[in-house]
Amino acid sequence: MDAVEKANSERQKKWTKDQKVGEGTYAVVYRGREVSTGRKVAIKKIKVSQFKDGLDMSAIREVKYLRELQHQNVIELLDVFSSKTNLNLVLEFLDTDLEMIIKDRTLVFLPADIKSWMAMTFRGLEYCHRNFILHRDLKPNNLLVASDGQLKLADFGLARDFADPGYKMTCQVITRWYRPPELLFGSRYYSAAVDIWSVGCIFAELMLRTPYLPGESDMDQLKTTFRALGTPTEEEWPGHTKLPDYVPVGQFPKTPLRDLFTAASADTLNLLSKCLVYEPRKRIGAKEALNHPYFFALPNPSHPSKLPKSSNMASTRALEEVDGNVDQNVAGPAVKAAAPNRLKRKLNSPGDELASRSIARRLDFSQPKQP
Amino acid sequence: MATDFWASSHYKRWIVDRATLRQARADDLLYVDDPEYLDFLAIFFANVISKLGKKLLLRQRVIATATVFFRRFYLKNSYCETDPFIVIAACCYVAAKAEESPAHIKNVVTEARSLFSSENYGIKHFPSDNSKLAEMEFYLVDDLECDLTIFHPYRTLMTLCRKEGTSDDDDAEAGELGVGIESGPRYWGNGDGQLELQEGALQMAWFIINDTYRSELCLLYPPHLIAIAAIYLTLVLHVPTRATIQAQSQAEPETPTLQPRRRSSRQASNASAPSNINQKKSNQDIIGFFAELNVSMPLIATIAQEIISLYALWDRYKEDGNVETAKNSFPAQTASPYTPGTGSKRTLSGTSRSGSLNSGSGGETPIEGGEDNEDNVVTPAILMALLMKMKENRAADVAHPASGRPVAVNKMLERTQLSG
Ligand SMILES: Nc1ncnc2c1ncn2[C@@H]1O[C@H](COP(=O)(O)OP(=O)(O)OP(=O)(O)O)[C@@H](O)[C@H]1O
Ligand SMILES: [Mg+2]
Numbered sequence: 001m002d003a004v005e006k007a008n009s010e011r012q013k014k015w016t017k018d019q020k021v022g023e024g025t026y027a028v029v030y031r032g033r034e035v036s037t038g039r040k041v042a043i044k045k046i047k048v049s050q051f052k053d054g055l056d057m058s059a060i061r062e063v064k065y066l067r068e069l070q071h072q073n074v075i076e077l078l079d080v081f082s083s084k085t086n087l088n089l090v091l092e093f094l095d096t097d098l099e100m101i102i103k104d105r106t107l108v109f110l111p112a113d114i115k116s117w118m119a120m121t122f123r124g125l126e127y128c129h130r131n132f133i134l135h136r137d138l139k140p141n142n143l144l145v146a147s148d149g150q151l152k153l154a155d156f157g158l159a160r161d162f163a164d165p166g167y168k169m170t171c172q173v174i175t176r177w178y179r180p181p182e183l184l185f186g187s188r189y190y191s192a193a194v195d196i197w198s199v200g201c202i203f204a205e206l207m208l209r210t211p212y213l214p215g216e217s218d219m220d221q222l223k224t225t226f227r228a229l230g231t232p233t234e235e236e237w238p239g240h241t242k243l244p245d246y247v248p249v250g251q252f253p254k255t256p257l258r259d260l261f262t263a264a265s266a267d268t269l270n271l272l273s274k275c276l277v278y279e280p281r282k283r284i285g286a287k288e289a290l291n292h293p294y295f296f297a298l299p300n301p302s303h304p305s306k307l308p309k310s311s312n313m314a315s316t317r318a319l320e321e322v323d324g325n326v327d328q329n330v331a332g333p334a335v336k337a338a339a340p341n342r343l344k345r346k347l348n349s350p351g352d353e354l355a356s357r358s359i360a361r362r363l364d365f366s367q368p369k370q371p
Numbered sequence: 372m373a374t375d376f377w378a379s380s381h382y383k384r385w386i387v388d389r390a391t392l393r394q395a396r397a398d399d400l401l402y403v404d405d406p407e408y409l410d411f412l413a414i415f416f417a418n419v420i421s422k423l424g425k426k427l428l429l430r431q432r433v434i435a436t437a438t439v440f441f442r443r444f445y446l447k448n449s450y451c452e453t454d455p456f457i458v459i460a461a462c463c464y465v466a467a468k469a470e471e472s473p474a475h476i477k478n479v480v481t482e483a484r485s486l487f488s489s490e491n492y493g494i495k496h497f498p499s500d501n502s503k504l505a506e507m508e509f510y511l512v513d514d515l516e517c518d519l520t521i522f523h524p525y526r527t528l529m530t531l532c533r534k535e536g537t538s539d540d541d542d543a544e545a546g547e548l549g550v551g552i553e554s555g556p557r558y559w560g561n562g563d564g565q566l567e568l569q570e571g572a573l574q575m576a577w578f579i580i581n582d583t584y585r586s587e588l589c590l591l592y593p594p595h596l597i598a599i600a601a602i603y604l605t606l607v608l609h610v611p612t613r614a615t616i617q618a619q620s621q622a623e624p625e626t627p628t629l630q631p632r633r634r635s636s637r638q639a640s641n642a643s644a645p646s647n648i649n650q651k652k653s654n655q656d657i658i659g660f661f662a663e664l665n666v667s668m669p670l671i672a673t674i675a676q677e678i679i680s681l682y683a684l685w686d687r688y689k690e691d692g693n694v695e696t697a698k699n700s701f702p703a704q705t706a707s708p709y710t711p712g713t714g715s716k717r718t719l720s721g722t723s724r725s726g727s728l729n730s731g732s733g734g735e736t737p738i739e740g741g742e743d744n745e746d747n748v749v750t751p752a753i754l755m756a757l758l759m760k761m762k763e764n765r766a767a768d769v770a771h772p773a774s775g776r777p778v779a780v781n782k783m784l785e786r787t788q789l790s791g
Contacts, residue, residue, distance in 0.1 A: 004447045004514060051505035054476045055512065060468045063512075064519040067380050082513040085506075089517075131375060160471055163526070169471075 011081040015090055017043050026056040026157075031093065034078075040093040041078060045086050055087075058157030063089065065133055065156040073124030075144060075154040094144035094152060098202070100310050102140055102209055107308040111265070114206045115294070116301035117143075120151035121199055126286035128153065129192045132163035136173040138198035140205060149304030162191060171245075174198060176221050177211050181232070182280050184222050186245030193280035196289070200275025207261055207268075222249045229276060230254030237278040267294040376593060380518035385443055387590050398449040402761040407684075410586075411749045412758075414681075414688055416441060416455060417585040419492075423463050426482045427474045431581065436521045437466035438584040440511065446590065447514050450758065451765040456487050456494055461507040469519040476501045491691070491751045524580045524598035531664075532602060533565045534573050566602070566660050572612045576605040578697035579678065586681045592674055599666060600674035606657060608700050616657060688749045 015032050021042070022029040032043040046059045066077035066089070079090040098117065101107060121143060128135055135142075135153060142155040158173050168188045174180070180197030182190055204212035213228060215221025226232070231252045232240060240246065257269045264272075271294040274284035284292070295301070376382050396409055403409060417438055424434035440462040448458075460483040467474045480501055487494040498504070512519075568576065579601040583589065588597055606612055661668060682701045 008513070048505070048509050051502040051509070053501065054464065054505040054508050055468070057468060057473060060465070060512075060519065063517040064469055067517050068378075068520050070378070080517045082509075085509060087509070087513065087517070167471075 008081055011079055012083060014079065015041060015043060026059050042091040042093045044089040044091055046089070048085055048087065061159050062156045065159045069128070071124060071127040072150060073120045073152055074127060075152040092146065095147050096145045096310050097141055098143040098145060098151065099140035101145065101308065102205060104310045107310070109206065109308060110302065112299040112302040113307050116304060116307060117151055117206060118203055119295055119301050121202065122286050122289050124153040125195055125199065126290060129286050132161055133159055134162055134192060135159050135195050137175060138195055138202065139175045139178045140202055149307045149309070176218065177201065177214050179221065180280070181222060181225055181278060182243065184218055185240060185243035187243050190280060192285065193283040196275050196283050196286065200272060203272050203275060207264060219249070226252045232278040265297070267297045270294065376522055376595065379520060379522065381520065381522050382593065384516065384518060385590065386593060387446065391446065392587055392590065395446045399451050399761065402451050402764050403757065408757055410684055411688055412450065412754055413587060414585045414685055415751060415754045416459065418690060420459050420462060423459060423483060423486055426486060427463060427467065427479065429463065429467055429472065432523060432525060433466050433470040433472055435523050435584055436470055437462040439521045439589050440466055440515060442587055442590050444511055444514050451761040456497060457503065457507050458511065460504055461511045464504060465508055465511055476504060480504055492755060522594045524594040524601060527595040527598035528576055528580060528601065531566060531598065532568045532573060532576065535567045535569050569612055572605050572609040575609050575697050575700055576601045578695055579604055582681065582696050582698060583678060585685065586677070588674065588677060596666060596671060596674055599664060600671050600678060603671055604675050604678060687747055690751050
């Protein structure tokens with residue numbers, strides 16, 4: 001055994017692997033422990049065993065970014081080691097995610113709780129954007145929550161660098177309900193604003209307890225969006241009709257956010273509306289958002305340890321994932337009928353959600369090739 | 372990660388010292404007559420990567436990333452125990468993915484096979500199925516410890532300098548050359564105010580950076596220092612730029628009055644560049660520019676010297692196919708104001724090895740002029756034969772462990788079995 005192998009096997013011995021807790025597109029996740037401290041960890045085993053097509057793009061992106069990022073509100077990659085023909089990522093163990101919390105009907109959210117989650121989300125995102133990294137898949141399911149209540153951005157499988165501006169990127173990113181209109185219109189040059197839109201949708205969802213803009217197809221997503229926020233005008237969003245996939249989807253009037261978010265404070269709605277500005281360049285930035293009066297007005301954000309938490313923790317989670325169609329008989333936010341909401345989001349229209357994801361996740365050959 | 376180099380895996384785990392580099396080549400050193408061959412191999416492999424990268428239509432930056440992956444891999448492995456060609460293919464494949472311009476695995480296999488079977492390399496056995504490359508990718512990523520974010524000098528160059536007559540917001544036509552970085556904290560220092568370079572000079576600095584990947588500099592120094600060394604060499608060696616600077620320093624006493632003209636000198640530069648070039652450049656304070664960068668100038672000088680010794684070595688290496696390089700801008704090494712070899716492996720230093728290259732030159736600069744050094748020239752054919760011999764000798768040693776050397780037949784295979 002040479003030095004390299006020895007180092008690896010020593011790293012491997014630092015961790016034990018217990019039972020499987022979940023499975024994603026390119027990895028199986030186990031619960032484990034750090035041998036020396038007994039600390040709970042998650043071990044994400046990247047499937048490469050059959051060596052057919054090489055490592056998945058999302059696996060490459062996830063390790064690439066998690067190896068660099070270090071922030072209280074970004075999931076921590078503790079270690080990597082290989083076993084047989086697998087790469088193993090050792091992650092901090094996170095009990096639950098924001099999607100489960102939102103769906104847990106036994107929980108009541110106070111405005112201070114929502115403010116706390118929003119602050120943690122923006123802090124994690126500001127850190128990513130400061131380092132010129134786009135997340136490109138923000139949604140409640142990818143905001144994991146630790147046992148101490150800290151919220152962490154996770155799933156960097158679609159993330160990418162944007163330090164060198166002017167590169168064409170794929171618009172097939174971000175789970176549909178959280179995807180901003182510029183991507184739906186096929187924009188290939190975009191920036192941090194795409195993540196902000198997603199955060200806006202999550203913000204609204206925290207208040208509504210149901211997805212804010214649940215479109216049933218990409219086309220319907222535009223309609224759903226415009227129905228909720230009004231069709232953008234040329235003044236509001238100059239040039240949007242020139243975007244590659246622009247299609248007119250009908251004229252919908254603007255309705256005040258107040259009509260839907262009846263209980264929200266003025267500051268809350270002001271920040272929400274700034275996250276959902278159509279013109280990407282005018283959308284609020286993460287840093288600016290953190291300085292928004294909303295975060296300084298009363299009530300103060302709840303301390304993370306005081307935030308509502310699902311009682312059914314990770315153990316029951318895998319089960320729920322299989323059949324857990326939490327029946328939400330709550331009407332959608334003045335938009336769609338109940339249909340799209342009835343399905344659990346994770347499994348909702350798996351066909352196209354997965355399809356659009358895997359297109360981006362697989363290989364993006366659209367890069368301009370320059371010598 | 373784009374801004375915080377000091378917090379990066381690149382800085383924390385992959386900048387090594389010379390002792391580590393030597394240690395990494397220890398096994399290979401047992402199988403070469405002269406350690407200098409290993410430096411030639413470093414050039415040779417970088418050229419192979421670059422050729423494969425071009426066939427795959429990868430951008431320069433992606434090729435640079437592939438080269439850094441290759442160097443890092445060989446910090447932990449030896450040439451004589453691995454197949455550097457499959458490693459090269461895997462480096463290009465992973466770099467393309469890590470830099471968001473993925474190439475299909477089938478395509479990489481096809482291009483690698485066709486390139487490696489060409490005359491220069493004559494490799495007929497490169498595996499044609501994807502699974503071998505995929506397997507190598509796994510070992511590579513494992514040995515890279517999943518650290519796939521690489522910082523390159525190019526970005527620093529484009530942040531610090533701009534083409535004469537352009538301004539910050541002119542990056543539209545730029546492609547990779549010339550992308551302006553959004554205003555953010557600059558990790559490399561506190562300088563503001565870019566240095567204006569003539570187009571040829573900027574190009575030259577770019578090529579010098581390309582050339583540095585033919586050495587192990589990317590393992591030794593932070594990329595922004597390499598960029599600054601490249602700018603420094605450009606100012607010294609780019610003839611028109613040097614002339615301008617000289618003219619400027621002569622005109623120095625009068626220049627202060629020209630100060631206000633700087634920002635508005637664009638139309639002038641379009642009109643009749645040659646006649647007013649001195650005036651226009653005169654208010655560029657070169658010394659101030661370097662001082663503002665807040666980096667150690669002696670360290671920059673050391674890196675510059677190492678780049679020059681790379682060119683000196685490269686002068687003795689002949690390979691077909693034209694690479695874009697700044698090499699030809701460098702004066703023959705004897706004319707260089709620097710002593711080649713300082714701080715780097717010395718050429719054929721004192722050790723009484725039976726160096727087949729240029730034996731007996733005893734550490735002096737080996738080649739003068741062009742005559743009488745036919746057998747000093749190193750070619751890909753020589754290096755391919757050398758690689759073959761290294762591998763055979765290694766295998767023989769392994770088969771007869773009497774030599775006392777450690778036995779490790781096929782590291783990769785063994786590793787797979789071991790960890791099961
Ligand atoms: N850090 C973690 N702590 C605890 N459980 C985790 C952790 N990371 C992932 N899991 C569990 O493993 C499951 C699979 O996670 P993974 O990130 O591989 O895929 P995913 O995000 O659910 O799906 P996809 O790959 O399609 O994005 C998750 O749904 C979750 O239940
Ligand atoms: Mg996920």
